Amino acid sequence: MTGRKLLVYLLRFDAAFLTLAWIAVFLPRSVMASSNEMLGLDVLPAIPIVDYLTRSLAAMYGARGLFGWLASVDVERYRPMVLLMGWSNALLGALLIGIDLYAGMPLYWVLGEGPGIIVIGLAMVYLCRFVEEPAS
Numbered sequence: 837m838t839g840r841k842l843l844v845y846l847l848r849f850d851a852a853f854l855t856l857a858w859i860a861v862f863l864p865r866s867v868m869a870s871s872n873e874m875l876g877l878d879v880l881p882a883i884p885i886v887d888y889l890t891r892s893l894a895a896m897y898g899a900r901g902l903f904g905w906l907a908s909v910d911v912e913r914y915r916p917m918v919l920l921m922g923w924s925n926a927l928l929g930a931l932l933i934g935i936d937l938y939a940g941m942p943l944y945w946v947l948g949e950g951p952g953i954i955v956i957g958l959a960m961v962y963l964c965r966f967v968e969e970p971a972s
Contacts, residue, residue, distance in 0.1 A: 839966025840911060846963065847908035847918065850956055854901030860894035876942060911967050919964050925957025 860868070865882070868890060872880040880886060904921065907914040933950035 839963050843911055843918070843960065843963035843967060844908045846956065846959055847904045847911070850960075851901040851904035851908065854897045854904065857894040857897035857901070861891050861898070875945075911964075912969070915964055915967050915969055918960055918967075922957045922960030922964065925960065926954050927957075929953030929955075929957060 863871075865880075865887065869880040869882075872878075903917070907918050907921065911918060929950040929952070931950075932953060933946060936946040936949060
């Protein structure tokens with residue numbers, strides 16, 4: 837399997853995973869609250885800002901997935917965008933580790949969120965090496 841094909845598969849996997857976040861936009865509040873408790877987190881506060889932040893963040897993750905899917909259709913054309921997505925993922929993952937630690941998230945959360953995003957981002961950057969830049 838070529839590096840180009842691996843990049844396409846990685847972008848599509850990432851896109852599919854991210855677009856699943858749209859489900860959370862429409863979840864009933866009771867489901868969100870029980871999911872929060874199942875994860876061993878505190879009771880989800882029933883205030884507007886929490887609903888806004890959880891749903892808008894899920895919507896943004898879903899929207900980001902569309903960009904990954906678009907990039908996977910023509911990786912040569914969208915190579916600069918893939919590089920930006922990769923580097924921004926690596927930065928986002930590092931920031932999320934810091935945010936998770938600052939917020940007092942459980943260790944399983946810290947290790948399950950940021951490091952994976954960093955790895956996917958750096959893999960995107962690395963696999964771009966196998967994609968020719970578009971002719972200008």
